Amino acid sequence: MTDHEPQQAADRTGAHDGDGAQVSTGTTAEPGEVADAAIPELVIISGMSGAGRSTAAKCLEDLGWFVVDNLPPALIPTMVELGARSQGNVARIAVVVDVRGRQFFDALRESLAALDTQGVTRRTVFLESSDEALVRRFESVRRPHPLQGDGRIVDGIAAERDLLRELRGDADLVIDTSSLNVHELRAKMDAQFAGDAEPELRATVMSFGYKYGLPVDADLVVDCRFIPNPHWVPELRPFTGLNEEVSAYVFGQPGAKEFLDRYTELLQLIAAGYRREGKRYVTIAVGCTGGKHRSVAVSEKLAARLASEGVETVVVHRDMGRE
Known part of the structure; x- marks a missing residue:
């Protein structure tokens, strides 16, 4: 794994609802109760520190789940109730439970039992890894294990295994990440939670001027300077590429349409690879x-x-307004 659990993602507890919010059945849920028609699906993500919890959580987030990091187990029913009050806006919730909340583990079984009585569909995903792999990951980021105290990393790992033994035994899905990289773990999560839908790819297409420098966040760079420049056509110079006359001039040049066709085909091949590797944004x-x-x-x-091929696409013209 290249994502190291000591560097956890920031707390994403952002759920809220207004006072007196109505559930989808049109009735107001009593405190601690969840309306049947609005019950969110729930996934508990836990496991060993360094085994890939944050990667698993980010994968679910990319699949449209509402992810809450390090939520005390006693608050899980409250989180589900808030999701039910959202009138369908929060239909799937993933909660990361780890040793930072170890003082709350006694409440976990009670909380999950309460959810079972209310018909909440829930699954527990447990991320496992070998001692050797975990030691290697902690040493690579030069951070202590959360439970090692004044001892060694292996002491913290042993203490955590003992603490999580019961939760691991009750897990619906155990993933051993000892020999997995980030992309392979994402693929396993996609296989479990994406259903039949192919992971969505989002693209930003950004025009820019070389004289102002390359965009620092570019994954792919396309050079259009082989096309004759409309700047040297007096009647086109005041306009931009958004103007139909300029666009017609550009794609009327030798090789321009063929370039667009061939590059689109190349992007289709690249996009398929990005999806397989779990890359969501380009x-x-x-x-x-x-x-x-x-x-x-x-x-x-x-x-x-790209949009016609099912890729969610945003266009940004970085330098169009510059002189």
Whole structure:
């Protein structure tokens, strides 16, 4: 694993609802009760520190789950109740439970038993790993194990295993990440929770001008400077690539349409690989000299092609307004 659990994600407890909120059945839920028609699906993520809890949580977040990190187990029923009061806006909740909340573990069984009586669909995912792999991961980030105190890393690992033994035995899914990398763990989570839907890919297509520098967040860079520059056509110079006349000029040049067709085919191949590797976001930077004409026109056409292939696409023109 390359994501190390000592560096946990920030607490994402952002759920809220208004006073007197109505559940989807049109009746008000009593405190501690959950309306049947609005019951969210619940996943408990736990396991050994360093075994990949944060990666598993981020995977569910990318799949549309509402993820809460380090929630005290006693508050899980409250979290589910808030989800039920959201009128369907929070239909799936994932809660990360770890040794930072060890003083609350006595309440976990009681909380889950209460949810069972209310018909909450829940699963527990336990992330496991060998002592050798965990030691290697903690040493690579030069951080202590949360439970090692004044002892060694292996002492903390042993204490945590003892603490989590009962939870591991009750888990619905145990994933051993000893030999898994981040992408392989994401693939396992996708297989369990994505259903038949293919993981969604989101793309940002950004036009830019080379004279202003490359976008620092670009995953792929496309150079359109092989196309004749509309800047040197007096009647087109005042316009941008959003103008139909400029776009027609750009794609009327030799090789421009063929380039768009071939690059779209290449992106289809790359997008399939990104999905397999669990990559959800990609930024495609399309550049010309000033970022006003060619790159803008190509970005618009490329984004339209991606959208037609089912890729959620946003277009940004970074330098179009510059002189």
